[in-house]
Amino acid sequence: MKKSILHCLLAVPLLALVACGPAEKAPGEAEQRATAAATAEQAAPRDDAGATAEAPNGRLPEGVRPQAYRLDLLLDPRRDEFSGSVEIDIQMANSADHIWLHGKDIEVSDIHATLAEGKTVPAEYKEVLDSGVARVSFAEQLPAGTFTLHIDYSAAFDRNLAGLFKVEEQGNAYALAKSESIQARKYLPGFDEPGLKAPFDISLTVPEGYAAISNGAELKREPAGDGLEKVTFATTLPMPTYLLSLSTGPFDVVERAAIPPNKYRSEPIPLRGFARKGRGGDMNYILDITPRMVEIFETQLQRPYPFKKLDIVAAPQWPSGATELSAAITYREQRILVGDKPAPGARLALVEVHAHELAHMWFGNLVTPPWWDDLWLKEGFATWGEPLVLTIFEPQEGHDLNAATYAIRAMQLDSLASTRAIREPVSDNNNIRNAYDAITYSKSLGVINMVDQYFGAERFRPALGRYIETFAGGVADSPAFYKVIGEETNTPELTETFRSFVEQKGVPQLDLVVDCSEQGAAKLLVRQSRYKPLGSPIVDADQHWSIPFCFSTGNDVQQCQMLTSVEQEVAIDGGACPSWVMPNAQGSGYYRWSVAEEQWQALIERFAKFSPTEQLSIIDSAFAAFEAGKLPESALLDVVEQSAKADQRQVVTAPLRYLQKYGQNYLSDKDQQAFLNFVQNLYQPVLNETVDSPDSDEQLLHSELLSFMALVAGDKDARKTLQDKALAFTGFKRARDEEALDSDLYEAALSVAVQDAGDDFLDHLIKVRAELDDPRFENASASAIGASNKPNQLQKIHELALSEAMGSREAFGLIQRGLAEPAVQDQHWQWLQQNFPQVVDKIPAQIRRHTPSFARAFCSEEKLGELQKLFKQHGKLTAGYQRSLAQTEEQIQLCMALKDKGEALVQSLPQSAN
Numbered sequence: 001m002k003k004s005i006l007h008c009l010l011a012v013p014l015l016a017l018v019a020c021g022p023a024e025k026a027p028g029e030a031e032q033r034a035t036a037a038a039t040a041e042q043a044a045p046r047d048d049a050g051a052t053a054e055a056p057n058g059r060l061p062e063g064v065r066p067q068a069y070r071l072d073l074l075l076d077p078r079r080d081e082f083s084g085s086v087e088i089d090i091q092m093a094n095s096a097d098h099i100w101l102h103g104k105d106i107e108v109s110d111i112h113a114t115l116a117e118g119k120t121v122p123a124e125y126k127e128v129l130d131s132g133v134a135r136v137s138f139a140e141q142l143p144a145g146t147f148t149l150h151i152d153y154s155a156a157f158d159r160n161l162a163g164l165f166k167v168e169e170q171g172n173a174y175a176l177a178k179s180e181s182i183q184a185r186k187y188l189p190g191f192d193e194p195g196l197k198a199p200f201d202i203s204l205t206v207p208e209g210y211a212a213i214s215n216g217a218e219l220k221r222e223p224a225g226d227g228l229e230k231v232t233f234a235t236t237l238p239m240p241t242y243l244l245s246l247s248t249g250p251f252d253v254v255e256r257a258a259i260p261p262n263k264y265r266s267e268p269i270p271l272r273g274f275a276r277k278g279r280g281g282d283m284n285y286i287l288d289i290t291p292r293m294v295e296i297f298e299t300q301l302q303r304p305y306p307f308k309k310l311d312i313v314a315a316p317q318w319p320s321g322a323t324e325l326s327a328a329i330t331y332r333e334q335r336i337l338v339g340d341k342p343a344p345g346a347r348l349a350l351v352e353v354h355a356h357e358l359a360h361m362w363f364g365n366l367v368t369p370p371w372w373d374d375l376w377l378k379e380g381f382a383t384w385g386e387p388l389v390l391t392i393f394e395p396q397e398g399h400d401l402n403a404a405t406y407a408i409r410a411m412q413l414d415s416l417a418s419t420r421a422i423r424e425p426v427s428d429n430n431n432i433r434n435a436y437d438a439i440t441y442s443k444s445l446g447v448i449n450m451v452d453q454y455f456g457a458e459r460f461r462p463a464l465g466r467y468i469e470t471f472a473g474g475v476a477d478s479p480a481f482y483k484v485i486g487e488e489t490n491t492p493e494l495t496e497t498f499r500s501f502v503e504q505k506g507v508p509q510l511d512l513v514v515d516c517s518e519q520g521a522a523k524l525l526v527r528q529s530r531y532k533p534l535g536s537p538i539v540d541a542d543q544h545w546s547i548p549f550c551f552s553t554g555n556d557v558q559q560c561q562m563l564t565s566v567e568q569e570v571a572i573d574g575g576a577c578p579s580w581v582m583p584n585a586q587g588s589g590y591y592r593w594s595v596a597e598e599q600w601q602a603l604i605e606r607f608a609k610f611s612p613t614e615q616l617s618i619i620d621s622a623f624a625a626f627e628a629g630k631l632p633e634s635a636l637l638d639v640v641e642q643s644a645k646a647d648q649r650q651v652v653t654a655p656l657r658y659l660q661k662y663g664q665n666y667l668s669d670k671d672q673q674a675f676l677n678f679v680q681n682l683y684q685p686v687l688n689e690t691v692d693s694p695d696s697d698e699q700l701l702h703s704e705l706l707s708f709m710a711l712v713a714g715d716k717d718a719r720k721t722l723q724d725k726a727l728a729f730t731g732f733k734r735a736r737d738e739e740a741l742d743s744d745l746y747e748a749a750l751s752v753a754v755q756d757a758g759d760d761f762l763d764h765l766i767k768v769r770a771e772l773d774d775p776r777f778e779n780a781s782a783s784a785i786g787a788s789n790k791p792n793q794l795q796k797i798h799e800l801a802l803s804e805a806m807g808s809r810e811a812f813g814l815i816q817r818g819l820a821e822p823a824v825q826d827q828h829w830q831w832l833q834q835n836f837p838q839v840v841d842k843i844p845a846q847i848r849r850h851t852p853s854f855a856r857a858f859c860s861e862e863k864l865g866e867l868q869k870l871f872k873q874h875g876k877l878t879a880g881y882q883r884s885l886a887q888t889e890e891q892i893q894l895c896m897a898l899k900d901k902g903e904a905l906v907q908s909l910p911q912s913a914n
Contacts, residue, residue, distance in 0.1 A: 051135055055128040058427045059193065059371060060100050063093035066191045066198040067146065073187075074205045075212075075248045076228070077166050077173035083154035084205075088190060089198075090149055097141045102185035102192035103153075104132030104163070110152040113138060116145060125151070125189070131429035131879070132185040132192070151189050160808055161319040162845040163187045164246065169316040170773060172277050174249030176315050176330070178846070180323050181372065181432045184241035195370030195475045197238040204248060205230045211251035211274060215239065215326045217309045234308065236326065238473055240368055245328035247313060252280025259291045265304035269294070275314040275337060278773075282337040285347075286312055286354055289393070293358055296389045302465045306366040306472070312336070317807060319844040322353050324360030324382070331357075332809075334775035338743075344700040345744035346776065351393070352386050352402070359385025362468055370475040372426045375435045376502065377481060380422070380444020381464075387449075398697060401650040404587055404613045407446025408620045408654075410438040411592065414507045415624075416894075417537045418886040421505040422447070423478050430879040433849055439505075446590040447501045453588040454548035454560065455494050463488035478502060493546065493562050500545040501590065506530040506538070508545050508591035509624075510563075514599065516577035524551070524570040524581065528563060531592050533627040535897020537890070542566050547591060554579035554602070580606065584621075587613030592624045600635050607642035612651050619643055619654045626905075627898060633905045644682040649701040652686060656704070660712045664822075665859045665895055666902030672714070674909040679713045687718075700744065707748035719752050726753035730768045732761055743776045750784030751817075762793055766800065782810035786817030794818075794827050798835070802842050812843045812850075820857040829855075829863070833870055840877045849880035852888040859895035867892075 066088050073084030092099070108125040115121065122139040136149065157166035157175060163186025164177045177187060185192040202214045205224045212218065216234035224230045251274040258268035271290060273283035290312065294305050307327035318332035335353055338346045363385065364378025383406070390399035413419055422444055426432055452460050467476070467484045476484075486495040509531035516522045528547065532538040549570075550560040555578045561570055572578060580602035583593040595603075603610075603618055610618065622639040625631035640655045663675055683705045690702040709718035726749035727733070728740035741749055753761050762785065769781050785797055797818065801811045818828040832839060832854060840848055855867045871878075871885050 051126070051128050055133045055135065056100055057129065057131070057133075057429060060102075060191065060196075064096075064099050064191075065091050066196055067091050068199050068201070069188075069190065070201045071188065072203045072205075073246070074228075075164075075175050075246065076205075076207055077157070077175035077249055078207065079157075080166075081154055081156045082164060082175070082187070083152075085150065085152045086188060086190065088149045088151075089146060091146050092142065092144055095141050095143050096138075098135055098137040101134055101136060101190060102132050102182070103127055103134040103189035104185045106153050106155045106186075106189055108151055108153045108189070110150070111136065112150055113142060114148045114150065115142070116147065123149070129429075132182065133429070134189065153189060155187060158186060160842075160844055161317055167315075167317040169276050170278070172250050174251070174276065174316050175247065176249075176313075176318070177244060177246040178319055178323065179244045179325070180242040180320075181436070182242070182429055183846070184244055187246070188241060188244070190241055192241045193370075194240045194242060194368050194372065197240050197368060197473075197475065199238050200236045200244070201233075202236075202246070203230055203232045204246065206248040209250075210248050211253050213245055213247040213251075213274060213311055213313060213328050215243070215245050215307075215328055217270070237307070239326050239365070243324065243326045243365060245311075245313075245325035245330065247274075247315075247328075247330070249316075250277045251275060251313075252277055252283075254280045254283045254287060256287050256290075259294055259305075259310070262295060262298060264298045264302065267308075269305055269307075270309040271312075272309075273312045273314070275333065276316045279314065279333070279337055282339055283312065283314065284340055285338055285342060286336045286350060289351065289354065290358075293355060293389055293393060296392050297358060297362065297385070300388060300392075300461065301362060301468060302462070303362060303468050303472075306361055317809070319809065319846040322357050324357045324364060326361070326365045329357045329360075332775075334779055337775055343703075343742035343744040344696040345703060347696070348397075348402075348700065351390060352399075355386040355389045355393075356382045359383075359389070366473065367468055367471040368475045370477050372432045372435055373423055374477045376422045376440050376444045377476065377478065379436070379440045380448060383441045383445040384448040384452075386445075398612075398648060398650060401612050401616070401648055403445060403449060404616050405650050405654065406442040407449065407590060408616060410442035410446060411507045411531075411590075411620065411624070413438045413887070414443055414505065415531055415533060415536075416887055416890050417532075418883065418890050419505050420883070422502045424505075431883070432880075433846065434880055434883045443590070444502075447498070450501075450548055450588050450590050451494060451497055453586065454497075454550070455489070455491060459489050459491070460485075460494070493548075496546045496564075497548060497562075500547075504543065504545065506543065508547055510547070510549070510583060510591055510593040512581065512583050512593060512595050512599075514578065514581055514596070515569075520575040522572040522575055522577045524572060525567070526563060526570060527567045528591075529566070531624060531628070533624070533894055533898070534629050534901065535894050545591075548589065549583075549591075550585040550589065552582045552585040554581075558585050560585075582610065582614060582618075584614065584617040586611065587615075587617040589617075592621045593617075594621065594625045594628075594630050597632070597635065600631065601638075604635065604638045604642060607639070608645065612646070612648040615643065615646060615648075615651045616654055619651070623655070623658050626901065629901065633901075633908045636905065637908065641682065644686065649697050649704070652683075652701060653704050653708075656708050656712075660708070661895075662902050662905055663712060664857070666899060667906050668903075671906045671909065674911050675906060676713050676715060677911075678909045679709065680715065683709060703742075703744040703748075707745065710752055711748055719756060722749040722752040723756050725749045727757060727761075730765060732757065732764050743780070746777055746780035747783050750781050751787035754784050754787050755789050759790065759793065762788060762790075762796070766805075770805070778807070779810055779813065782806060782814045783817045786814035787821055788818070789821055789823035791824055791827060794824060794831070798831055802835075802838055806842075808842055808844045809847075811839075812847060815839065816854055819854050825857070829866070833866070836870060836874045837877060840874075848878040850884050851878050852881055852885040855888050856891060858892050859899075860892075861896065864889060864892045 068089040070087040075082050111123045111125045113121045124137045127134045163183045166175050182192050204212045205228050206212050208227050208229045212231040214233045215236045219232045222230045254273035256271040258270050273287045275283050309327050311328040313330040314333040314337050315330050321335050322331040359382040363381040369377045387399045387403035463485045466488045470484050482495045509529050511527045513525040515525050528544050530543045544566045547563040549563045552558040555574050555576050557573045559573050626636045646652050687705050690698040706718050709715040710722050725741040728737040801814050875881050
């Protein structure tokens with residue numbers, strides 16, 4: 001779902017080239033659909049045009065709310081469509097002759113309303129907006145009050161991981177529902193908004209013997225004829241449609257002992273795992289760790305797990321990493337089918353995503369935001385819940401450092417003028433998914449952690465428990481959250497900190513000057529502004545935050561103070577002039593900082609004495625200052641050299657993404673050897689020290705550095721090591737050794753082999769993909785195929801990307817990786833421009849809005865113009881693309897603006913090895 005340094009490394013090329021102009025082709029299926037829809041809308045009669053104008057683009061009108069759903073569906077994944085009925089009890093505040101709800105690509109065969117006194121009123125169903133807004137018109141005016149809407153309908157299974165979709169794996173078909181954010185409307189006509197919660201009674205008719213999964217516990221199975229059986233589930237708690245779980249197929253079902261009661265919960269929690277046929281044994285690891293994680297959450301929040309059972313589902317395919325479907329958490333199988341001895345990176349990804357999804361059972365599921373502008377109240381707190389639980393679950397594994405790196409990484413996106421605030425109005429259904437970004441997840445994590453650290457867990461966490469208790473089973477927005485937290489803590493500064501960071505976009509920048517002009521009265525002069533790098537279009541507006549500011553000094557002083565003004569003086573305790581000032585003590589502040597050059601040198605000299613989180617803050621602020629034109633190249637290189645000597649993996653690897661960017665965009669041929677020498681001097685000693693380490697974190701460090709050295713620096717020994725592993729693991733012209741390569745190195749090793757092992761290896765890898773049942777290998781090998789640097793292979797690769805043999809998510813990764821490969825970037829870009837509609841048809845609907853990011857490796861005015869032209873022509877195919885386009889445009893512009901500084905940096909590298 002996130003956070004893979006290795007994935008980041010593989011996504012960006014070393015050099016950028018210039019692409020040819022696009023050639024025109026006949027419109028593909030997606031473009032034809034869009035054109036037909038536009039033509040139909042233009043030709044619609046006046047009453048249809050009026051309905052379109054009246055239809056809500058965002059939230060449905062107030063006054064109409066669902067009270068309960070009764071859903072009965074026939075789900076047979078061996079067929080191409082599903083069918084059934086839903087009854088919705090609806091409370092209507094005022095009399096009306098129509099209501100608005102949601103439904104997308106659904107064939108309604110019968111619809112009528114039944115009034116409280118039993119009268120039946122015919123109705124008409126019509127989808128009005130392409131986002132899935134539908135109008136239900138009644139044959140007569142319905143009075144205010146309660147009525148039941150009955151709908152019989154059918155629809156085709158989606159084949160591209162949206163709504164109720166069908167997938168086939170190893171000869172078996174499965175049906176699964178991906179409901180978040182607004183996909184439930186593709187299989188359920190209803191009220192598809194997070195705040196419109198209602199209980200569900202669900203029954204599914206499925207092939208006899210198939211597993212059936214939903215949010216409630218299975219109550220009974222009954223024969224339904226024709227080799228089918230009807231499965232009835234218990235009534236759910238009130239829930240939004242985006243958390244609906246509906247799955248069936250020949251799953252392996254792994255029963256586990258129930259999670260026992262504790263002081264917060266009197267009843268046990270039945271625990272089960274589901275994996276596609278033959279893979280149930282790979283569920284052991286995640287099922288083993290689940291009871292302890294649930295117990296930690298209950299203890300920390302002092303609130304019980306809110307549901308009657310817990311199912312863990314490994315979906316054969318899934319459009320995201322995982323989804324917190326209530327009591328039926330569903331994962332893309334590659335995230336959790338890791339065997340009993342997972343590689344360190346795979347294990348870390350598993351425990352993090354599992355902690356995140358379990359946190360959602362409270363944050364989002366039990367207490368739900370009423371609309372998507374408050375998405376942070378579920379995703380931000382679930383992201384914060386990861387280190388909260390994991391530092392207790394395995395305290396020596398550095399989860400606090402991982403959390404710090406994620407918050408710092410969010411600052412990259414938050415540094416753009418085109419970024420968004422954590423809480424920002426969402427007025428259009430097509431923009432909802434744009435809120436699912438690093439701002440909502442990782443910036444929120446950083447802000448919540450800053451508040452927790454500054455004000456104290458003993459004050460903040462009980463207040464958080466009170467918030468959950470107050471709104472359990474219902475909805476709460478940000479003002480409600482602020483109110484409860486403020487009342488419980490009686491600390492206005494705490495709520496004001498949340499408001500200023502949640503409601504404003506951008507990273508605070510603190511510029512500090514040590515003033516020792518008065519004897520015995522040293523002070524800090526602090527000025528806050530919004531951080532902006534060179535070339536940024538951000539306009540200075542004296543923007544400021546309420547910042548919990550903690551600093552330490554060479555006087556053995558650590559002190560804290562709230563910064564609430566643009567400019568502020570802070571007296572240094574003791575009054576003596578300090579030899580150094582560390583502006584982010586403990587490294588928990590979500591801000592960047594800069595000091596005078598002599599202060600930078602003092603911090604660099606004692607770098608090893610700071611805590612790891614403080615070291616991360618120094619690294620981030622040094623690169624930020626360099627990219628803002630405020631730090632010389634020599635000082636930045638000193639910081640990088642110090643980081644390579646650090647004890648913690650996260651600190652050692654923190655500069656890699658920057659080194660990758662600078663090498664990719666600003667490195668000339670004559671400087672390549674100097675760049676290689678520089679990184680070899682930094683990281684080869686670390687590689688030597690960790691090569692056979694039994695420590696899992698050092699193993700992960702070794703994998704990350706080896707991948708960087710091979711793919712970014714071009715180190716021949718690293719490439720040879722990875723190629724040998726890939727050839728042995730895949731059995732290329734030799735017997736296959738399945739122990740030769742662990743999954744953390746799949747992508748890097750296979751990429752090197754595709755590039756270096758000769759043309760025959762590509763065909764061999766495609767063949768192995770079809771034979772090897774390993775979901776992590778399937779994903780990594782798709783990206784590796786995209787890493788080919790051979791022009792003669794591109795036609796085969798492009799045909800594969802759009803074929804049935806390539807999964808839709810894997811196709812996205814393959815194309816993105818190809819566009820990051822300098823040797824063939826031009827050819828990939830030309831192909832993408834010519835075949836954009838077909839590419840859109842191939843990739844999952846949920847991530848089509850990200851297609852502008854295909855160009856994120858570019859750093860030229862020419863490519864920027866071609867990107868803009870592409871989306872001017874085809875943007876209508878990728879609803880919600882505008883934010884991704886704006887961010888990609890700005891990233892290209894910033895890359896160009898940093899050119900002089902970047903070139904000066906790489907030219908300052910020593911020209912010979914130490």
